[in-house]
Amino acid sequence: MTIQSIAQELNKRSIDYNIGELQTLRKTIKGLAKKPTSDIFNHQTINENWAFHVGGRSELQFNIGFENEGLRFGFAFSLEPSQSLPNLDILFPKILKLNSAITDNPKRFKKYKMWNWSFEGRSSILDVKPIPQDIVKTGNFIFIGKILSTQQINYDDILKTFDDLLEIYLEVESNSPEIINLSSISKPTQYFVFNNAKRNLPQSTTYTSLERKINVDARHSFIQEKLIDELSSLFGKDAVAAENYIGGKKIDVVLKLNDNDHIFYEIKTANSARACIRQAIGQLLEYSYFKCNKMASKIVVVGEYKIDTETKKYLKYLKNEFSIPIDYKSVN
Structure with a gap:
């Protein structure tokens, strides 16, 4: 050879x-x-x-x-x-x-x-x-x-x-x-096309019990799977997609409310709601607004920890002062 x-x-x-x-x-x-x-x-x-x-x-x-x-x-x-x-x-x-x-x-x-x-x-x-x-x-x-x-x-x-x-x-x-x-x-020629045909999630079952506790990829995968299950039970499986491409990048989870209305979810494994928001907000803003057109009616940061009072006030300020439709969701 x-x-x-x-x-x-x-x-x-x-x-x-x-x-x-x-x-x-x-x-x-x-x-x-x-x-x-x-x-x-x-x-x-x-x-x-x-x-x-x-x-x-x-x-x-x-x-x-x-x-x-x-x-x-x-x-x-x-x-x-x-x-x-x-x-x-x-x-x-x-x-x-x-x-x-x-x-x-x-x-x-x-x-x-x-x-x-x-x-x-x-x-x-x-x-x-x-x-x-x-x-x-x-x-x-x-x-x-x-x-x-x-x-x-x-x-x-x-x-x-x-x-x-x-x-x-x-x-x-x-x-x-x-x-x-x-x-x-x-990939589709449009900047964003909802597609739930193939989720391409990491195979979380292959992680050891120790990795599930300390491995960032493993934690991300478990949160992603649980979020998908939760949204699917509320809105139906056809309304939920994972790893959807937008401008060559991937959104962790997308919820389709109708053909022109989507919610983008970005998952982070930081050790507080505040840290998760800090890490995710730039990505979510780019996904939703980079083409100077609203791609999502709401953007949601997802983490493992419950939101504290000060961080909740911070999100409320962003919504009221800058009209950013952002929320935080904890997934245990």
């Missing part, structure tokens, strides 16, 4: 995945006169030990390559100057953007690892964190993704990983917030 054969197989199978539209998306966000190719990789970007996407030399590049442990797949910054990229300055703002994405939502990177290569060799494989300044040096290679034994290579897993990372790539590479989501190729 060679990098060339792996890259060619990924090109062939990518037609069934969002990553198969990478070059179309690049044409749009880069303002290219024409699409350079329909493939992720081509002969110019495939090496004996690694490959990166066509056009990726000056970008956050989708990358595959051999490591001692097996095959890596994910995305990378290559800080090695070349004839096509003699000046690395173009990459530094993109590293800053990626660091902002990691800081803003570290959960998106929870299933990935990061490491880097320098003239001293390879670093340890670590959890993903913002790229530190001391490794942003000429000649270094910085990678975020997964690694599997060559005996465990699964092309669909690789392509699913690329799909998962594609939205982050677009956030880093695009200067236009209007085109950084994938709605044009994988």
Whole structure:
């Protein structure tokens, strides 16, 4: 098995995945006169030990390559100057953007690892964190993704990983917030469409009893399931949806009152109602009003803890003073 054969197989199978539209998306966000190719990789970007996407030399590049442990797949910054990229300055703002994405939502990177290569060799494989300044040096290679034994290579897993990372790539590479989501190729073209066909909830039954007590994802999942059950019993299952997309982002739970009237629920696992509201309010305001049109008639922050008197007064003030239709709901 060679990098060339792996890259060619990924090109062939990518037609069934969002990553198969990478070059179309690049044409749009880069303002290219024409699409350079329909493939992720081509002969110019495939090496004996690694490959990166066509056009990726000056970008956050989708990358595959051999490591001692097996095959890596994910995305990378290559800080090695070349004839096509003699000046690395173009990459530094993109590293800053990626660091902002990691800081803003570290959960998106929870299933990935990061490491880097320098003239001293390879670093340890670590959890993903913002790229530190001391490794942003000429000649270094910085990678975020997964690694599997060559005996465990699964092309669909690789392509699913690329799909998962594609939205982050677009956030880093695009200067236009209007085109950084994938709605044009994988989701409804409208900014928000109610859809309760598939909930895609985390499998809470797989969590251990300890994880249920200390794992943020587990707590979020249990609250989400209980909220859905409660709303479904009151309004019917067809009126409740989970993980609905809006502008490329996902709302935890949506309640449909009628075709033009929805309530958005955002779940937080902070240790007080006040903290939950602090964490959720920005998201809910963006979901509901970013298009300068009311997408939801009410926005609701959901947490485990009951609301205290001072926080209740705060919400009342927001409603009266700024006409923000916000509420808090506790789910034990």
